[in-house]
Amino acid sequence: MTTIASTVPKNPKPRIANSWPEFLACVREAAKDLGNPSVLWYRGMARSEYKLTPSLLRYPDGKTKEKALFDEYQKSAARLLKRRDNDWELLFDMQHYGIPTRLLDWSDVLGVAIAFALYDSENDQHDSSIHLLDPVKLNAKSGPSEIRRPGVEKDFDYKAIYWNGRPFNAIYPIAIDGPLQSDRMIAQQGAFTIHGSDEDFFDTKTTDCLRKIVIRPDCKAGAREFLLHANLNAYSLYPDMIGMARHIVRKHFS
Numbered sequence: 001m002t003t004i005a006s007t008v009p010k011n012p013k014p015r016i017a018n019s020w021p022e023f024l025a026c027v028r029e030a031a032k033d034l035g036n037p038s039v040l041w042y043r044g045m046a047r048s049e050y051k052l053t054p055s056l057l058r059y060p061d062g063k064t065k066e067k068a069l070f071d072e073y074q075k076s077a078a079r080l081l082k083r084r085d086n087d088w089e090l091l092f093d094m095q096h097y098g099i100p101t102r103l104l105d106w107s108d109v110l111g112v113a114i115a116f117a118l119y120d121s122e123n124d125q126h127d128s129s130i131h132l133l134d135p136v137k138l139n140a141k142s143g144p145s146e147i148r149r150p151g152v153e154k155d156f157d158y159k160a161i162y163w164n165g166r167p168f169n170a171i172y173p174i175a176i177d178g179p180l181q182s183d184r185m186i187a188q189q190g191a192f193t194i195h196g197s198d199e200d201f202f203d204t205k206t207t208d209c210l211r212k213i214v215i216r217p218d219c220k221a222g223a224r225e226f227l228l229h230a231n232l233n234a235y236s237l238y239p240d241m242i243g244m245a246r247h248i249v250r251k252h253f254s
Contacts (some may be wrong), residue, residue, distance in 0.1 A: 011203070014129070014212035021220025023215060027110065030211035034134045036181070041133040041175070041191055044117030048214045050127035052202035054195050056100040066102070067163060073099055074196030087110070087158045088150035092178050095192075099132070102162060103192045104173070111226040114223055115232045117215060124220040130213045135175030135191070142172040147191075150176050172205075179233060181252070208231040 015030060017023035017082065031040060043052070044109065056069075070087075073094050084090050095103045105150040107113055110130075117128040135147050148156055159164045173193040195201070202210060 010209070011212075013212045016214050016216060018061065018216045019219050020226065021212065023130075023219050026213045030132045030213060033125055033211055034132065034137070034209065037134045037136065039135060041108055041135050042110050042113035043104070043131045043133070044113035044115065045131070046117060047050075047131045048127040048212075050129075051200075052104060052131060053069055053199060054102050054104045056098075056102050057195060057199050059100060061236045062100060065100075069099055070094070076094050086151045086179065091158055092192075102195045106135075106175075106182075106191045106193065108191060109233050111227065111230050112237065115227055116143070118220060118223060118227065119233075119237075122219045123210065126217070127221070128215040130215065132211045133193075133242045134209040134212070135193075138173065138175050138193070138206070141209075142174060142196075143168075148174055148176045150178060157208070162194070163172065170194075171198050172201050173198075 012033075015026040017026050020204065031037075034040070045052075056066060059065070070090070077090075078095065091101055095101045095105070107116075113130050116155055117130055118124075136145055139145060139147065148154055150158065155167060161168065161170050173195045176192050176194055178190070178192055198205070213239065
């Protein structure tokens with residue numbers, strides 16, 4: 001019996017950084033692999049084995065609960081927050097407050113991604129990771145070769161596309177540039193990918209627009225020194241009471 005090899009190209013092996021200088025070299029090489037695009041997005045992960053999967057899709061029944069989550073949030077938040085102009089802004093608020101959505105957070109600032117990779121770690125005895133994404137090249141796989149602007153483009157409607165499949169069925173993740181509508185989004189220079197029906201896309205089909213760097217424990221001391229000098233801490237990334245409290249605790253006990 002002859003086995004036919006899969007025609008889907010495999011993602012390249014992640015680069016490994018055992019020291020801070022190695023990490024910087026890995027970033028340069030990864031960006032070069034991607035063609036040194038004018039726009040690069042970064043995401044930090046506390047554990048290198050974690051997948052690039054939005055919170056909603058980590059639940060087996062997440063898609064079936066999507067509409068109920070949105071409707072209940074919209075109804076409950078009406079008396080607590082100022083009125084939002086469209087469904088996208090409500091969705092960004094849901095992500096901000098920890099309600100599961102199709103959104104995955106990115107930043108166009110590498111230091112922010114490094115901070116998330118390290119600040120969410122309880123210790124440095126395991127590998128973390130940084131992911132580099134070319135958002136323009138990603139979007140070329142499913143439509144226009146540009147970052148989509150939700151709330152601005154009339155034909156790019158959250159409920160129509162992701163609930164009803166109109167004017168298209170969203171399969172691949174799409175890079176979107178949301179409004180900086182909160183202090184956290186401003187501080188983190190946040191951007192998003194919104195994910196469709198292909199839940200494993202970033203793990204199987206992204207050889208030309210995504211690269212991964214594994215941060216080994218020996219690299220983390222240098223990374224934390226960089227964050228200290230860059231003033232990237234819990235309070236600068238979460239400029240509210242919760243972020244301030246986290247920063248005070250880490251400052252005195254870490």
